[in-house]
Amino acid sequence: MISQKLNKNQKRAVKTTDGPLLIIAGPGSGKTFTLVERIYYLITEKNVEPENILVSTFTEKTAKELMTRVSNRLNEDNIQFNLNEMYLGTIHSICLRLLEENREFTRLKKNFILMDQFDQQYFIYQKSYQYEKITGSELILGNRSRWKKAEELLKWINKVSEEMLSVDELKKSPEPQIQALGQCYELYQQHLEEENALDFSTIQLEASRLLRNHPEIQESLNEKIDYLMIDEYQDTNTIQEEIIFLLAGKKNNVCVVGDDDQGLYRFRGATIRNILEFPKKFEEEKCTQIELSVNYRSHPSIVQFYNQWMEQQSWHYENKSFRFDKKIVPAERSYYGREGVIKASGSDGRNDWYEEVYQFLISMREKGELKDWNQIAFLFRSVRNPKVVGLANYLEEREISVYSPRSNMFFDREEIRLLIGAIMFLFPQLPEVRKWNENAYLEEWEMYDQCFLEFTNELRKPENAKLLKWARKKAKAHYNLAENTDYAFAGLFYQLLQFNLFNKYLESETSYIIDSRPVRNLSLFSQLLTKFEYLHRVSVFTPKNINQLLRAFFNQYLRFLINGGINEYEDDSEYAPSGCVSFLTIHQSKGLEFPIVIVGSLESTPRKQYSDLDEVLQENYYHKNPFEPLNRTKYYDFWRLYYTAFSRAQNLLVLSCQENKASGQGTRNVPSKSFVDSYTPLKSWRHVDDIYKLEIDEIKDVNIKKEYSFTSHINVFETCALQYKFYKELDFSPVRHGATLFGTLVHQTIEDIHKAAIRGEEGKITKERIDEWFYANYNNLIKKERVHLAPTTKEAALSQVKHYVERQNNDWSHIKDAEVDVSLVKDEYVLKGTIDLIKGQDNTVDIIDFKSEKKPDLVKEQDTIYHYKRQLEIYAHLVEERTGQQVNNMHLYYTGEDNSNPYVTFPKDGKSIDHTISKFDRIVERIEEKDYSIEKRPVKQCQNCDMRFYCNQKFKE
DNA sequence: ACGCCATTGATTTTT
DNA sequence: TCAATGGCGT
Secondary structure, three states, rough: OOOOOOOOOHHEEEHOOOOEEEOOOOOOOOOOHHHHHHHOOOHHOOOOOHEEEEEEEEEEHHHHHHHHHHHHHHHHOOOOOOHHHHHEEHHHHHHHHHHHHOOOOOOOOOOOHHHHHHHHHHHHHOOOHHHOOOOHHHHHHHOHHHHHHHHHHHHHHHHHHHHHHHHHHHHHHOHHHHHHHHHHHHHHHHHHHHHEEEEEHHHHHHHHHHHOOOHHHHHHHHOOEEEEOOOOOOHHHHHHHHHHHHHOOOOOOOEEEOOHHOOOOHOOOOOHHHHOOHHOOOOOOOOEEEEEOOEEEOOHHHHHHHHHHHHOOOOOOOEEOOOOOOOEEEEEEEEEEEEOOOOOOOOOOOOOHHHHHHHHHHHHHHHOOOOOOHEEEEEEEOOHHHHHHHHHHHHHHHHHHOEOOOOOHHHOOOOHHHHHHHHHHHHHOHHHHOOOOOOOOOOOOHHHHHHHHHHHHHOOHHHHHHHHHHHHHHHHHHHHHOOOOOOHHHHHHHHOOOOHHHHHHHHOOOOOHHHHHHHHHHHHHHHHHHHHHHOOOOOOOOOOOOHHHHHHHHHHHHHHHHHHHHOOOOOOOOOOOOOEEEEEHHHHHHHOOEEEEEOOOOOOOOOOOOOOOHHHHHHHHOOOOOOOOHHHHHHHHHHHHHHHHHEEEEEEEEEOOOOOOOOOOOOOOOOOOOHHHHOOOOOOHHHHHHHHHOOOOOOOOOOOEEEEEEEHHHHHHHHHHHHHHHHHHHOOOOOOOOEEEEEEEHHHHHHHHHHHOOOOOOOHOHHHHHHHHHHHHHHHHHOOOOOOOOOHHHHHHHHHHHHHHHHHHOOOEEEEEEEEEEEEEOOOOOEEEEEEEEEEEEEEEEEEEEEOOOOOOOOHHHHHHHHHHHHHHHHHHHHHHHOOEEEEEEEEEEOOOOOOOEEEEEEHHHHHHHHHHHHHHHHHHHHHOOOOOOOOOHHHHOOOOOOOOHHHOOOOO
């Protein structure tokens, strides 16, 4: 039964399942609740299988949250369903899944590389001379630094992808800069193909190509997907709309949900048009429209405030309307009359904004009903702006913690500066080496030198004597490097962790986000270092490479990171960490709510956000004419942005700024004139009496189920809980080496063989074909991992594969499935696994896991065997729960075994499986409770663990 | 009353 | 790169 709490329109939205449906969901109108009920209704009352539903959300986090809520909802009614087959995720992740499932129909090869924005920019940067050679490219790239040029080019390239512009048309353009753009784009696509790489916007481009160029794939997907739901539809762009309609096919059971008033992503190509014109995509009267405009979130006066805000703007232009005319109605009216919108500002001519805000916070805490700082969120356009950072510092100095992971403070943190200083100390040649000529100078050097001073100051302290001794020795060795080291930057980083100066950060408490910031930053730093070594293909220092690496690291890599800014750790499961106030960008706050919201950035004004090139592209090359009038968009966007900000507040909305009357050139009025009408009538918090009587809601728990797998979680935890803590929970990045390359290579080639057998192409499994598969996999793998195998090792891998094939004697008849990813949504977590091979007849199956090693001694190494047995039992559980097929036998196959029988077989034993599952549960419990205690160190694993230097120190006592 | 100039400060992001 | 502002000239 669907929830009785649904209001009339929500219920209609849930029950309207067939045909196109447009849901306009105002802020706080119970949108997610309605979505959850709608999915629940489809599954339980319409008997739709989860695998026939596709739901897309704006962020990965919302997707996880939705998954959790739906599975909990089903659990409530004791209904068992596996949600893992549902297409649920961001449009990007759904596209990625489509590409992986149909990779052979795309340009992509196995093990393709996914680039984030920084990778993409670095990718372009490293090839920038090729782009600069293109005639006319200077018209787009301008006269800036190479790094900035890469940034500019990246912007245009992504735009071409997202708007699906035709490269041929661009190249034929009479305008030289458009021509150049077309050529740059073509070159870029060529580079992507050469490197087997993908960036964010290309994910979508390739997915849309896949669907358009292969009607048979589109049809089978259309067949499969019966119902689509697209959340935050106002923030979709051209290519996303195209993909959605390709996936919807003729069934047209598309439900789009969104709020045209909260469209914030025009700079990414998103357009309100998609949602406003959605009904026009269908025959007249076919599309049902439902408005959710009852607001359950905010104090009535807050609702009234932002309704009025929207009315100030004219949304009509030349007989067209750019807004669904609507008015949000508060659900509760009983509080009417009490002030829910106030101001807390510094007064004109003074410099007292920080203090005023501080006083307001303290008063709320002392006289009001505020229980936890996390009930307050500050929203700004940007949290990186110096005034905002200044406010954060002011509050922190007065013991109000501020959670502001996007404020770009990474390189200001003590732990990071000491690390940079330490690395500089370890390479005394740096001051000479970093100069490429006599007068060379970079701004960032000053910051580096400052870090160096901070480090040496610490080094002088007696408690760091050991570090001093060690560092001197290393520095001397590096200064005149005679032979190869066995480490590069990342390796040095882990060595530094043995000293108290750095390992004190590792000991910090991890249950409060704000306290764990230093460890999280160390972890981030380790990721940056391994990424550098990956990008520059290094693993050790050599006398030949050392100076050049130092230059690349300090003059390029680190410098770009500093300029681009690094966001600190954000936790999915706690959006408003207890004990601190949050500082967020308005964009970040989308979809969230807070009891008290303080909106700043009131000096801000609507600004033009497109260039001449944009205008030319839009006029002549876009698939549709501009929708909203170009000269109005900046106002629309501005009003929508602050509408979103204001509507986050539940109990109290506060507008806050340093008021200012312009006096003299270049000075300005604060708040800016856009805000004057809304701001001026507000009372100051000092003059509202019942502000302290105000009830303040608590922050709602975010409930997200985490994913655990046997091999990458339970296994690691059982081996060493500390290793789990560092690598899995804190995400430290291990120093790269080719340890897993061998196994992966064998696995992947065997997978190719199995897949051929499943396709019924047993005849094609020949020696030549195996070679082909093997070398293709090898080449793709080394391209991705940038680590090589020694020729003899490579041959050994190949011979393991061939040996396996020989042993099968051309009998592949019982193979059912290979490399099956299965996951199971359990009550407390999501269980994941990949099963190498499923064989079987009738209704029972055997599962096989391949190990690319020699068969161990069954007696002497029974621990290992027992361990693998439990892994198989987890897989058996997954297969039975997921497919309903009975597992008969479970096997290990040792491809490294030449002489005896390579199999180890276990009969399935239901009791034993139950026992293993409950053990799995217990370990998950320990992980979630952060119980990382260990009895003793696992000697063997310690030898290869990067944390050994730290542990050696820690366990010495 | 209006045009022109110099001056000042300020942006957001998806795997 | 651009909006807002006041000063200055007409």
